[in-house]
Amino acid sequence: MNILLGNGDAHLKNWSLVYRDDEIRLVPAYDVVPTFLFGDDTMALEFGNKKRREIMELAMVEGAAKVTGANPKGLLKEARRTVDRALDRWPALLDDMPMPAAMKNRLLERLPTLRLVQEVRPGFTVAANHEDTEDETTVPTFG
Known part of the structure; x- marks a missing residue:
């Protein structure tokens, strides 16, 4: 998910898995910032001695599984499932996000550029056609 969202601050404490009944699942997301x-x-962490998100591919997920002792088939299954779910859900979820349209569009536009996305769903495209409403023209502030 950090690759898909462009979270360059994803360090080791931001990646967690749950092993249950011979299945591997990602824990709910936390500390995710695009x-x-x-x-x-x-990327904060290297994959295959690289820190560039566009080179991330399923073979690297499999390699990470081998290094960590995780089940490669299980980790690949979870990676594919996560990418599929994100591609299916995120475009509609962005409609209600309190952020400028330009940011929403940039999030969507980057998805087809990712090798990981093209491996899971070859030829994937998405319409990035959000427009600002009156209350979405500035970046929200918190606190």
């Missing part, structure tokens, strides 16, 4: 929207499009 840092690429703010100019940081590199």
